[in-house]
Amino acid sequence: MAIHGGVAFVLLFAGFSASVTGKCSFENCGHYDNSSYVVHIVPHSHMDLGWLKTVQQYFYGTNAGENNIAVKLIYDSVVSELLTDVNKRFIFVETGFFELWWNHSSDASRESFRKLLNNGQIEFISGGYVMNDEAATYYTNTIDQMTLGLGILRKTFGECGVSRVGWQIDPFGHSREFASLLSQMNFDGLFLGRIDYQDKNAREESGTMEFYWRASESLPKSRLTGVVLANNYSPPPGFCFDIYCNDDPLVEDKESEEYNLPGRIEKLMEWIGTRAPFFATNNFLITMGNDFNYHSAHKWMSNIDILIRYVNTRKDLKINGLPVRFEYSTPSCYLKAIRGAKLASKADDFFPYSSDPHAFWTGYFTSRPAFKYLDRFANNLFQAAKQLAAMAGLGGGRLSGLSRALAVDQHHDAITGTAKQFVNDAYTRSTLKGFNEARDVIAEAFVSLSRNDAGPIVFCKSLNVSECDEIDGMLRNGGITVNAYNPSSQLVRTFLRIPTTDGEEAFSVTFCPYRRVLFALPERSGKATHEIVFPIEIGAHAFESVSIKPKKTSWASEFPSEVEVPTYRRLRPGKREFVERRGDTELRIHPTRGLVRMTMNGVTINATAGYYYYESHAGDNHDFGHRASGAYIFRPNVSSPVPLPITSQEIIKGKTVTEIHNTYTDWLSDVIRMTGDGKVEVEWVIGPIPVADKVGKEIIWRMDTDIDSGSEFFTDSNGRETLKRTRDSRPTWDVSLEEPVAGNYYPVNTRIAIRDKDAETTVLTDRSVGGSSLRSGQIEIMLHRRCLFDDAFGVGEALNEPGYDGEGLRIRGTHTIVVQTPDEFDARSASINLALKPIVVFSKEPLETSQSRINVTTLPDIVQLLSFEQLAENEFLVRLENKLERRAGAGTVTVDFPALFNDRIENVKETFLAANIDRPSRTGAIRSVRLYPMEIRTFLVTLK
Structure with a gap:
């Protein structure tokens, strides 16, 4: 399978050596002059911050019934073994576990670790708090978790704590934006474990397992060297020496009947020799380790020592016509060794990832959608709290709990939704605990920045389920003030929605009654029946206050021009199409089929939109054809999803907003909301997904338009740059798809779009989802999943979330539709506004806030x-x-x-x-x- 698509070859730039050379990282690197074929042996242990056990359980070794892994003992064992021989080396990656070990270690252990780091025996690779996912992560979260981890290392070890090599060996696909961010962090290289099996085959055939990654179309200097590892991140077959492995140890005693070196080494040399052509130079990297390995570092390294001694005395062993040299090494040394090589160039990403013809790892783009939203909202709160704390001068370190919780949430088994349920529950508890920390900081900042005493600062903790008991009494007893802070750097015009138990007879603002489905949310315990809706305009990083007061008895006669009673129009299925207008936005709607046509920003398109579900493929995974749809894998039974028609409809029209309430089933409803601002918002409630028929279901929202988009569509990369996607195609290799739906799904962090010469439609999301355009003019995004079978990639349980009441997960969310002429809509700014929504607090009187640190x-x-x-x-x-x-x-x-x-x-x-x-x-x-x-x-x- 040939690599195509205009592959260029690039000579690694001369400045590379200067940027990766350092007194700690490279003093122990070997001499690389093409006089020998060098096999770089890299001992490592891949340590997930949560997956089958929680972070704390993995560290201490508790919950031994699941497994007896204890990260603390891995660190102890490695340090002890490295002290016996200055030639032995090891790499650590996840700073989150290092911080735990360091904080629980003796001064003597710390000093030993520092000594090993300073002489180059230990090297930190990547250095982030976690090895983050690259599909469902938002870019500010990635920057923050890398900053946290690398900052801990720099503060603890100085120059020797600096890492300039990325090590993303387990994430399920790789984004171009993450490579760009690493480049901007002064990283020189990135090692990858998982790429699509067809892509890997093509790279092996063309000898392009190393490549030169041009990671940004906008930033020409955003580039680094990529290396795809030969065997994911596992040791060669037959050479796993961990206590959990069953491979025989190496026996070098020639007098023993167990002597086995010649035969074992012959097999290893054959394994390396067949793979040597895949790489560009006379260097080959062997990963000696796996998940949570090295509880007995001595067992591992005593075998590696035998391997190195034996091979290096066999002058007859050759690869590429050169004598072979084995040595302890690191990824940094490998990059140094291949400096100056002529490498293929790459400018796209590594999504979607498949490991076999029926295993496309595209389900996790959506898995655990409630947690994905929690992560996005927590980041919103975190960014605002940091800004407010800085404006108020509250000091550093006040948000360390939320900082670490959010960092752990970016782990490639956390934000992905691929950990066990009880582990995900632990992630959630930690994040919610950080919420309280952030709320305290925000409240203190508001008070500090205010010139007046407006009374206690109050938060609504349950706005996601449309209740706020904290302010209900204040509303009825003289009213409240809504105080909002805009954490984005642009003017925001939006609508705030405040729950209340009173109707339009009490207040002089627009009221919208809640849909019945909201009353059924099991998380709700309050009595709110309506929401107050009002527009607000807030400047960049500015504050705005709006007071809401009850009407006086003589309200209607005193302020007749401000009284508004919402109007209602109830439609039954089977009635004629109707048109709703708000500003320059017009929607033509059929009462059972839904949307028919839309006009927005001067552009009209024919468009239908609605909800469908794919039936999840069942299977026992005993072979590729029986692969099940699960937490990682999206595999529908058939390519055509089942439609969900509208069963009832209601129109609610107010002074500032028009809402079209649609019910599809007793477990799915939505609101189409128009405010006349050139966008249409769709708010949906889904769940619990019914599975009484023993069939898993994966819910999508789909929009079909007359836009002639052909096979092209566009998605964002981690909330930053836009990438063009082409259906049934990959930019650098010929793809064959046996899963035409799942194989065309891509991560959608904030937006997905289609366009032709006359019109462009963009859908903005409130969390990371999976999405595609499976036909010209079509956009679909997956919103929720409930699968009844495990997909056999390690988590060991089906993606069947119980939800708050044990009946199945209910979720609520929104996405926004924008239609305009091509390239006129600033989708990036709009997506930032959705990620950085105003932070709202309540007080009795208006807060007179101001700050002078930034202008x-x-x-x-x-x-x-x-x-x-x-x-x-x-x-x-x-x-x-x-x-x-x-x-x-x-x-x-x-x-x-x-x-x-x-x-x-x-x-x-x-x-x-x-x-x-x-x-x-x-x-x-x-x-x-x-x-x-x-x-x-x-x-x-x-x-x-």
């Missing part, structure tokens, strides 16, 4: 203040982002840096993206900051 009015419209975080008393972490892509017409923009901080800067230095490495050429008196399209620049700022 965001100096920011150009296309610049996002991505990070504003207080690290110490007068020290702040600041990131600025040019949020538009080059092809979206964005150019270079300049920020007046002193003016941003009201000329109060005492000192500033620029760092790379993770804030752990200085950029000396950009440190000093920084007057203006130039940002290229999609560029993020990071600063440590000391204010007077």
Whole structure:
């Protein structure tokens, strides 16, 4: 299978060696001059921060009935073994487990670890708090978890704690944006374990397992070296020496009848020799380790020692005509060894990933949708809390709990929804505990920034289920004030919705009655029956307060022009089509088929939209053909989903909003909401998905239009740049699909779009989902899944979430539809607004808030203040982002840096993206900051 698609070959740039050379990382690297064929033996242990056990259980070794893994003992064992021989080496990856071990270790153990790190025997690779997923993660979460992990290492070890090599050996596919972020963190290379089996076959045939990754169309310097490992991340067959493996140890005693070296080495050399042509140089990397290996590092390394001694004395052993040399090594040393090689170039990503013809790992794009939303909302709260704490000068470290919880949530078995149910419950508890921390910080910041005493700050903790008992009494007893903070760097015009037990007779604002389905949500315990709906406009990083007061007895006569009584129109299935208008938005709707045509932003398209479900494939997984749909895998029984027709409909029209309430079944309903702002919002409630028929179901929302999009559609990459997708095709290899639906699904973090020369339709999501365009003019996104069979990739249980009441998971969410002429809609800014929604608190009286640390009015419209975080008393972490892509017409923009901080800067230095490495050429008196399209620049700022 040939690689095609304009593959270019690139000579690794000369500056590579300078950027990866360091006193700690490379002093122990071997000599690489093509006089020998070097086999780099890399001992490692892949340690998931939660999967079959919780993080704490994995660390201490509890819940031994599941397995007796104890990460603490792995660290102890490795350190002890490395101290016996300076030639032995080991790599650690996940800083989250390292932090736990360090905090629970003696001074002597810490000093031993530091010694091993300083002399190059231990090396941290990647260095993030976790090995994050790359499909369902939002880019700010990834930056934060990498910054946390790398910051801990730098603070603990100085220069020796700096990592510049990525190690993504277990995530289920790889995003271009993650590679771009690593490049902006000054990483030089990225090692991958899992890529599509057809892609891997093609790379092996063409010898392109190493490649030069151009990771951004907007940032030409965003590039690094990619390496696909020969055997995922496992040792060669027959050479696993862990206590959990059954391979025989190596016996070097020639007098023993168990002597087995010649035969074992012959098989290993044959295994390496068949794979040597897959790689570009006379270097080959062997991963010696696997999941949670090295409880007995001595067992592992004593066998590796025998292997190295034997091979290095056999001068007759050759590969590529060169004598073979085995040595302990690291990924960093391997990159040093292949410096200057001529490598293939790549500019796309590695989605979707399949491991066999019927196993497309595209189900996890949607699995556990409630947790995916929790993660997105928690990030929203976290970013706002960091900003407010910095504005109020509350000091650093106040959000460490939420910071670590969110970091763990990015783990490739957490945000993916592929951990056991009780482990996911633990992730949720940890995140919700962080919520309380953030709420305390936000409340304290509001009070600190306010010039008046407005009474206690109150949060609504259950707005996701449309109740807020905390303010119900305040509403009836003199009214409340809604105080909102906008954490984004652009003006926001939106609608706030506040639950109340009173109807339109009590207040002078638009009221919308709740759908009956909301009363059935098991999480609800309050009595709210309506929601107050009102528009609000909030400036960038600004505050706004709106007071809501009860009507007086003489309200109707005193303020007749402001009284509004919502109107209702009830339609039954079978009636004629009707048209609803709000501003320049017009929807033509059929009472049973739903949407028929829409006009928005001056563009009209014929469009239908509704809900369908795929029946999940059942199976026992004993072969590829019997693969089941599960937490990882999406595999529908047939390619055509089952439609769900509308069974009842109601129109609610108010002064500021028009809502079309649709019921499809007793477990699925939605609201189509029009506010006249050039967008249409669809709010849905799904679940519990019925499975009494013993058939799993996977729910999609699909829109069919007359847009002539052909086979092309567009998705975002981790909330940043847009990638073009082509149905039934891959950019760099010929693909054969036996699963035409699942094989065309891609991650949708914030948006998916189709276009032709006249129109473009974009769907913005409130969480990460899977999506596709399976026909011209069509968009579909998967919203919920309930599968009854495990897909046999390790988690050991079906994706059958019990929900709050044990009857099955109910979820609520929204997506937004925008139709416009091509390239006119700023989808990136709109997606940022959805990810950074206003934070709302309540008080008795309006808060008179102000702050003077930053002057965001100096920011150009296309610049996002991505990070504003207080690290110490007068020290702040600041990131600025040019949020538009080059092809979206964005150019270079300049920020007046002193003016941003009201000329109060005492000192500033620029760092790379993770804030752990200085950029000396950009440190000093920084007057203006130039940002290229999609560029993020990071600063440590000391204010007077």
